[in-house]
Amino acid sequence: MSDTLDALELETRPSPQWSVIWLHGLGADGHDFAPIVPELVRPHWPALRFVFPHAPVRAITINNGVRMRGWYDIASFDFADRADRTGVLESVAQVEALIEREQARGIPPERILLAGFSQGGAITLAAGLRRQVPLAGLIGLSTYLPDMAHAADHLVAGAQRQPLFMAHGQGDPVIPIVHAQQSAQALQSLGFDIEWHAYPMAHQVCAEEIDALAAWLDRRFAAAA
Structure with a gap:
C-alpha cells in the first residue's frame, strides 16, 4: 500500500500470530520504543510482530514551527x-492503513493491538473510538484523548468492546x-473497560508499568487461546 507509513518491525519468533502497532511520541521515531520489546515480552506468549511506524515530519506550532516527527x-x-483535528484524522487514517496491511499479512483484527505513548497514545485513543471492527486491545501510555468534549460523537458502535490499558x-x-x-x-462513561495505573514518574515509562502491561497482555492472549 503506497500510502502506508514506513515502520521498524521486530518479530519475536517466525510466523507471527499477533501484531502490536506502537506509535511513538512527538519528535521521536519508530526506534524509540523498540528497546521495550525484550523487557515486555514473556517466553510463553504467541509469536508477535511489533510494528513501530515513523510519524510524518510536520511543523509544530508550539515549538516555534520547528519541523519534527509528529502525529498532529x-x-x-x-x-x-x-x-x-485535521492532523489527528490523517494519522488515524494512516493507522487504519497499517491495520489493513497486517490483515493482508494474515493477522485478523482480533489479534491486533494498538499502542501509543504521548502523541502516539492520543492517536491510539482517537483511532480506537472510531474503530468499526474491534481490535484485541488499546494501550495508551502518558496520554490523553483529543477532542474529549466530542468523544460521544466520534464513538462507533462496538468500539467499546476493545479493552483499554492506560498508565500515567x-x-x-x-x-x-x-x-x-x-x-x-x-472513555469509561462510553462503556470502555479500562485498566488504569498511575506511577511516581514524569513523562516516561517505568519498569512497574511494563510489568503491569505485560500482565494485561497476558490476559488478552489467554482469552484468545
Whole structure:
C-alpha cells in the first residue's frame, strides 16, 4: 500500500500470530520504543510482530514551527483544543492503513493491538473510538484523548468492546495527569473497560508499568487461546 507509513518491525519468533502497532511520541521515531520489546515480552506468549511506524515530519506550532516527527500539530497549550483535528484524522487514517496491511499479512483484527505513548497514545485513543471492527486491545501510555468534549460523537458502535490499558506519571509535566484521568473517565462513561495505573514518574515509562502491561497482555492472549 503506497500510502502506508514506513515502520521498524521486530518479530519475536517466525510466523507471527499477533501484531502490536506502537506509535511513538512527538519528535521521536519508530526506534524509540523498540528497546521495550525484550523487557515486555514473556517466553510463553504467541509469536508477535511489533510494528513501530515513523510519524510524518510536520511543523509544530508550539515549538516555534520547528519541523519534527509528529502525529498532529499542537497549536495551543489548552488541552481542550490542543490537537490539530485535521492532523489527528490523517494519522488515524494512516493507522487504519497499517491495520489493513497486517490483515493482508494474515493477522485478523482480533489479534491486533494498538499502542501509543504521548502523541502516539492520543492517536491510539482517537483511532480506537472510531474503530468499526474491534481490535484485541488499546494501550495508551502518558496520554490523553483529543477532542474529549466530542468523544460521544466520534464513538462507533462496538468500539467499546476493545479493552483499554492506560498508565500515567503522577508528576508528568508535559501532559498533567488530570487530563489523562479525565480522558479515562470519559472513555469509561462510553462503556470502555479500562485498566488504569498511575506511577511516581514524569513523562516516561517505568519498569512497574511494563510489568503491569505485560500482565494485561497476558490476559488478552489467554482469552484468545
